[in-house]
Amino acid sequence: MNEAFAYAERGAPGQIPDVPGGWDHLFGEMLIDITIIGILFTVITVYLLIRYRRREQGQEGNPPRLTTAAAIGWAIIPAFIFMADDFYLAAEGWTLFNEYRRVPENAYEVKVEGSMWSWHFIYPEGVESFGELRVPAGTPVVVRMTSKDVVHSFFIPDFRVKQDMMPGRMTYLWFYPKAPGEHLITCAEYCGLMHSGMKGMIKVVSQDEFNNWIETEKKNNNT
Amino acid sequence: MYATEEALRHKPGFGQTLREWIFTIDHKRIGILYLIGSLAAFAVAGLMALLIRIELGSLGPTLTSNPGTYNVWLYFHGAAMILAFQIPALTGFLANYLVPLMIGARDMAFPRLNALSLWLYWAGIILALLTFVIPDPPDVMWTGYPPYSLKTGGNTAFYVFTVHLMGFSSIVGGINLLTTIFYMRAPGLKLNKLNIFVWSTMGAFVLQLVFIPVLAAAVTTLLFDKYLGTHFYDPANGGDVLLYQNLFWFYSHPAVYVILLPTIGMIFDIVATFAKNRVFNYNMVVYGGIGGVVLMSGEVWIHHLFTSGMPDWIRIGMMISTLLISIPVGLLMIGLLGTLYRGAIQYTTPMLYAVGFIFLFLIGGLTGIPNAMTAIDLYIHDTHFVVAHFHYVMAVATTFAIFGSVYYLFPKMTGRMYSETLGKIGFFILFAGVNITFFTMFIVGFKGMPRRYYDYQQFPQLEGLHHIITIGAYIIGIAALLILISWIHGLIAGKKAPDNPWGSKSLEWTTSTPPPPGNFRELPILTEEWHPYGYGRSK
Numbered sequence: 001m002n003e004a005f006a007y008a009e010r011g012a013p014g015q016i017p018d019v020p021g022g023w024d025h026l027f028g029e030m031l032i033d034i035t036i037i038g039i040l041f042t043v044i045t046v047y048l049l050i051r052y053r054r055r056e057q058g059q060e061g062n063p064p065r066l067t068t069a070a071a072i073g074w075a076i077i078p079a080f081i082f083m084a085d086d087f088y089l090a091a092e093g094w095t096l097f098n099e100y101r102r103v104p105e106n107a108y109e110v111k112v113e114g115s116m117w118s119w120h121f122i123y124p125e126g127v128e129s130f131g132e133l134r135v136p137a138g139t140p141v142v143v144r145m146t147s148k149d150v151v152h153s154f155f156i157p158d159f160r161v162k163q164d165m166m167p168g169r170m171t172y173l174w175f176y177p178k179a180p181g182e183h184l185i186t187c188a189e190y191c192g193l194m195h196s197g198m199k200g201m202i203k204v205v206s207q208d209e210f211n212n213w214i215e216t217e218k219k220n221n222n223t
Numbered sequence: 224m225y226a227t228e229e230a231l232r233h234k235p236g237f238g239q240t241l242r243e244w245i246f247t248i249d250h251k252r253i254g255i256l257y258l259i260g261s262l263a264a265f266a267v268a269g270l271m272a273l274l275i276r277i278e279l280g281s282l283g284p285t286l287t288s289n290p291g292t293y294n295v296w297l298y299f300h301g302a303a304m305i306l307a308f309q310i311p312a313l314t315g316f317l318a319n320y321l322v323p324l325m326i327g328a329r330d331m332a333f334p335r336l337n338a339l340s341l342w343l344y345w346a347g348i349i350l351a352l353l354t355f356v357i358p359d360p361p362d363v364m365w366t367g368y369p370p371y372s373l374k375t376g377g378n379t380a381f382y383v384f385t386v387h388l389m390g391f392s393s394i395v396g397g398i399n400l401l402t403t404i405f406y407m408r409a410p411g412l413k414l415n416k417l418n419i420f421v422w423s424t425m426g427a428f429v430l431q432l433v434f435i436p437v438l439a440a441a442v443t444t445l446l447f448d449k450y451l452g453t454h455f456y457d458p459a460n461g462g463d464v465l466l467y468q469n470l471f472w473f474y475s476h477p478a479v480y481v482i483l484l485p486t487i488g489m490i491f492d493i494v495a496t497f498a499k500n501r502v503f504n505y506n507m508v509v510y511g512g513i514g515g516v517v518l519m520s521g522e523v524w525i526h527h528l529f530t531s532g533m534p535d536w537i538r539i540g541m542m543i544s545t546l547l548i549s550i551p552v553g554l555l556m557i558g559l560l561g562t563l564y565r566g567a568i569q570y571t572t573p574m575l576y577a578v579g580f581i582f583l584f585l586i587g588g589l590t591g592i593p594n595a596m597t598a599i600d601l602y603i604h605d606t607h608f609v610v611a612h613f614h615y616v617m618a619v620a621t622t623f624a625i626f627g628s629v630y631y632l633f634p635k636m637t638g639r640m641y642s643e644t645l646g647k648i649g650f651f652i653l654f655a656g657v658n659i660t661f662f663t664m665f666i667v668g669f670k671g672m673p674r675r676y677y678d679y680q681q682f683p684q685l686e687g688l689h690h691i692i693t694i695g696a697y698i699i700g701i702a703a704l705l706i707l708i709s710w711i712h713g714l715i716a717g718k719k720a721p722d723n724p725w726g727s728k729s730l731e732w733t734t735s736t737p738p739p740p741g742n743f744r745e746l747p748i749l750t751e752e753w754h755p756y757g758y759g760r761s762k
């Protein structure tokens with residue numbers, strides 16, 4: 001069941017989808033959608049409020065009688081219009097969600113353990129780091145996470161991803177750092193005193209630099 | 224009905240001695256005592272909000288250098304606003320005061336039970352206020368997620384017992400109100416002639432009775448885990464952290480409709496009265512809108528757990544069900560706008576609050592849509608965007624409905640008129656303040672600022688926006704003071720109110736002002752033609 005939903009993919013296999021780009025695009029589309037609805041309702045409301053203000057003392061409303069057909073129509077037709085918009089948005093949202101959940105093949109896998117109030121990264125080579133996650137540019141990265149104590153949430157605003165981590169369960173998210181640079185990690189689930197200070201950095205470096213770093217760290221560990 | 228007869232023997236008038244109020248079993252006085260309690264909770268929780276906003280107004284420590292203090296403010300603000308202000312103001316004050324009057328009953332079905340529910344609520348308020356007295360106040364936020372709520376040195380038991388007391392109070396009140404609505408309507412008052420407020424209160428209490436036990440189970444197991452050594456939420460011993468989040472939201476999503484339904488019901492009544500118009504498409508509003516919300520409310524809770532690690536298929540399913548909630552909510556909006564159509568709208572203070580509600584609710588409802596879209600929510604969940612959404616749609620919109628209702632009922636409750644000038648000034652300042660505050664909050668959230676943050680060193684570029692939000696909070700504070708002054712002014716210096724200053728057709732306005740014990744000198748006899756919204760040609 002889970003698989004069927006998560007892997008109902010779009011695009012050619014092997015191609016890495018642009019998730020943050022997709023998010024920005026869908027958010028923009030959705031913003032246009034709700035702005036149109038909002039303006040429509042606002043204009044109608046303002047019109048009604050001005051047009052039907054009371055002109056004289058003791059005046060009462062004078063609405064036409066609603067026939068049964070009209071009454072049913074006024075329920076069914078708007079319901080279907082709303083439903084159509086809901087399904088349109090749901091379809092778009094589903095597609096993007098699948099991209100979020102489908103980890104590209106050959107992704108570089110890092111383990112993260114959260115604890116009050118820091119992040120502990122464990123690389124497949126056996127190297128470890130605290131607070132700073134180093135990854136190579138040009139390779140998708142999947143982060144498998146859990147927590148030592150309470151619920152935290154691994155949030156990378158730049159990559160538009162967020163996933164809670166908690167004791168007793170393993171969760172994941174993935175992102176695709178295309179170019180060298182730095183990206184903030186910040187905790188998004190209330191975890192006590194230093195919740196707002198529970199931050200970290202993703203350092204994206206070139207593949208060569210990354211390999212060197214791993215080698216140096218390995219040596220440091222051995223000595 | 225023995226207790227009702229006793230209520231009838233009470234001296235008429237406003238109640239001059241404390242004794243008369245403390246031992247009262249009259250639904251109107253109980254309603255007013257609920258109002259006093261909820262306004263007190265609003266004042267303290269509002270003060271906390273101001274402290275929170277001052278703290279966030281600039282980077283770094285501002286008011287306190289201890290994040291723990293800030294966390295307690297935030298805990299109290301959220302828990303008290305929801306449990307001690309909004310739910311009791313709607314299902315305690317308004318439901319108690321209005322439902323028996325609207326259905327032409329002499330009192331509630333069980334007046335003594337009603338007093339019990341009131342005093343359980345006051346005990347809850349006192350327990351909540353002890354937060355500021357005990358050395359280890361709770362700091363678990365209104366959601367109380369474990370394992371944090373189990374590991375914290377804060378006193379989670381106070382949170383749990385506050386929820387228990389409020390829950391008991393609400394269950395007792397719910398049984399009473401549903402019985403009253405079903406068995407105590409005036410002769411001739413058929414179900415399809417009930418005020419929308421009565422229908423929506425019925426919906427709210429059905430939700431309370433069905434879902435409160437789930438919340439009670441969630442917080443009670445929390446208590447067991449923390450103090451008795453059970454392992455419901457301890458994965459090391461076979462427990463599961465996510466169980467709590469599921470139980471909590473299985474109640475707390477319906478709870479937002481417990482708040483929404485009476486809110487929008489009151490707005491319908493205010494709009495119909497001041498537009499002197501029938502409610503547009505009554506059956507659609509009652510069965511499609513209110514009924515639809517009640518039926519769908521239990522199938523969407525996963526939208527609060529989109530980033531929690533629930534299976535993908537249920538996240539997709541509840542994205543769709545959440546989006547579909549826009550159907551009943553949309554029908555309610557159409558009902559409201561249709562009620563304006565060909566009306567004769569009179570802009571009194573309560574009507575301004577109703578109009579304010581429409582705009583706030585529109586913005587709040589529409590910004591629920593990005594939250595509902597799972598993929599979009601993966602970014603905005605637990606940011607200030609969500610905080611802005613639920614303040615627009617619930618916190619602020621409902622506060623507008625409550626304030627509007629207090630103005631609306633002011634003449635009936637106190638026998639005096641408030642000053643329209645003062646009332647309107649308060650409204651416009653409040654409307655400006657909430658929009659400055661909460662619209663800016665959408666932008667801050669969109670830029671990635673998480674919620675429940677004591678500081679934001681990692682987002683220094685947001686300081687300017689945070690500053691604006693805090694200015695908005697000051698404006699809200701000033702407006703709240705003005706509103707309070709307008710009520711006190713009305714109480715002391717207001718003109719004597721006529722029985723029916725708004726010219727309403729609804730039953731609560733047909734009795735004298737303030738209503739005598741037993742409500743009606745003679746029980747109303749309703750004709751075939753009578754309708755609470757029977758204005759103009761639609762008679």
Ligand code: HEM
Pocket residue numbers: 479480482483526527545546548549552587588591592593594595596600603604605609612613616617
């Ligand atoms: C069509 C209408 C609505 C939709 C689609 C919607 C959707 C959502 C979603 C998906 C969330 C979770 C967002 C997140 O945490 O990331 C949310 C949060 C919330 N909503 Fe709504 N909502 C709607 C209307 C309402 C109404 C009517 C109320 C209350 C009267 C309400 C009150 C809340 C509250 C209190 C929260 C946040 C709770 C918390 O995390 O502390 N919403 N809404």
Ligand SMILES: [Cu+2]
Pocket residue numbers: 151152153187188189190191192194195196198
């Ligand atoms: Cu945290």
Ligand SMILES: [Cu+2]
Pocket residue numbers: 475476479523524526527
């Ligand atoms: Cu919800």
